Amino acid sequence: MGIKPLADRVVLEPVEEETVTASGLVLPDTAKEKPQQGKVIAVGPGSLDDNGNRSALEVKEGDIVIYRKYGGTEVKQDGTEYLIVSEDDILAIVD
Amino acid sequence: MGIKPLADRVVLEPVEEETVTASGLVLPDTAKEKPQQGKVIAVGPGSLDDNGNRSALEVKEGDIVIYRKYGGTEVKQDGTEYLIVSEDDILAIVD
Amino acid sequence: MGIKPLADRVVLEPVEEETVTASGLVLPDTAKEKPQQGKVIAVGPGSLDDNGNRSALEVKEGDIVIYRKYGGTEVKQDGTEYLIVSEDDILAIVD
């Protein structure tokens, strides 16, 4: 996929919840800020710290993650919708 | 449980207060922001500090903690509801 | 008492002002944000600084302190009400 995120940004492909019934995870509809699941497609090199260094992100390509949609930016390529989020908006990796 | 939190995030399983009468702790209903008790299910590796290092969290798997629900994100797996919070939202460990 | 606070948090037991007439301290009712007195029951290990270290709190178990109630969280154990505050909400120690 031809999108290379900057800094601590991550490109996600949203995962339909029907497709993850094997892991038994269900995200409730009633939560005020509904968390979502996605597959990590690409990750940035990390943000600059106070000394001008970058720390690698915790997530890597292929991870299934739970994220907050708030703040993300939608892009569409070849008919597939992606979301670009900051790693801060990713709460956890689903094993 | 298949959720691996990032940074300083903690996965909690809310504890019904009837189940902790042994310790005699009661959380009042009248508090404006009602604190809650939960059991720590999984912890993240800690946030990055200014030098790109991570400091381990103070809580560990199995701890019973008092936390503020505000800011947490609910997820449900195999019929059990969990909450993902930042460690900042955890006030204390109940011995 | 079975509550171990995290970071810079302090567990306080509010002190009725009638019980401290010996020290002669009176807290006025008219202040917009009424300060309160309490006894320190337990203290956290201190917050993490930018280098990943913790500095011990200035208050210790047994201190009588003046604190701002704003921001604290009430918990009740064995019929006694406690308050969990950040050390920032504690203004002074009453000798």
Next chain:
Amino acid sequence: MGIKPLADRVVLEPVEEETVTASGLVLPDTAKEKPQQGKVIAVGPGSLDDNGNRSALEVKEGDIVIYRKYGGTEVKQDGTEYLIVSEDDILAIVD
């Protein structure tokens, strides 16, 4: 082009989406804050960090990038419209 951006600023020439059908990327109209594509025309030397050093930007002249228009400043030269943004407003590079 005669504009030399300061600090972490980047001069972009907006790219009409019709011109990038080869890469198949489409940016949806419905997003609340519509992301846009642009070509990097010039980059600043980077912002000062806490030690008085500058870290080079991640984008370079000629990159096609996805950016958020919010916060940018429009300038026009020889009939062409440019936008000056902070690198923070650039989300990703399109390969």
Next chain:
Amino acid sequence: MGIKPLADRVVLEPVEEETVTASGLVLPDTAKEKPQQGKVIAVGPGSLDDNGNRSALEVKEGDIVIYRKYGGTEVKQDGTEYLIVSEDDILAIVD
């Protein structure tokens, strides 16, 4: 006086302006946030800096200071009213 302030806090005893005519200083009534004069009764050890050290305050016991009342907390002991402020609320020392 039995109040030991924490961090960068200072205990002040407000000074009636009639009592300082010798120094000739008059604080106008018309200022939107009226500055006040007070005598320093006790000072804290200073706030923690980013390296876990404390820097001594600039004011010391006995100084007459000009301060902004905003943000201070009133306490009363043995019939005398005191104010606990942060050193940031103290503008200057009156020689």
Next chain:
Amino acid sequence: MGIKPLADRVVLEPVEEETVTASGLVLPDTAKEKPQQGKVIAVGPGSLDDNGNRSALEVKEGDIVIYRKYGGTEVKQDGTEYLIVSEDDILAIVD
């Protein structure tokens, strides 16, 4: 000119756009926060960083710059109007 700016401040003399047709740059009227061009008349020594050092500004006397008027302060001397801005309000140098 007798104004020596402090810290990261810059004294600008606004440039009428008719006078820069040679470079072909036109600043649109329709932008919400209209950028402006000016000539740098004097620059400050730079702001203090966390270690008490100052880093020289990127602009120098004589530069023609694009700046955001927001936040600047107007002064007038010998019939000429100047603007004092922070370097952060300067977006780019026009070659």
Next chain:
Amino acid sequence: MGIKPLADRVVLEPVEEETVTASGLVLPDTAKEKPQQGKVIAVGPGSLDDNGNRSALEVKEGDIVIYRKYGGTEVKQDGTEYLIVSEDDILAIVD
């Protein structure tokens, strides 16, 4: 004058603009936040940086400066009105 400012504060004596016609500087009445001229009467030792050091202020006693009145605090001594401001509110020194 008997006022010793703390940290980065500066005591100013406002200068009537009629008295500075020699330098030809005129401050317009129409500016939203009208800048003012003043003479530096006393300066503080500088604010504490992250390492617990203080950096000397850029202004010194006797300087004529342009400042923003916003945020300053008025005091009056022996019939003269002074203003205490932070150095951040001082824009430039008038030579």
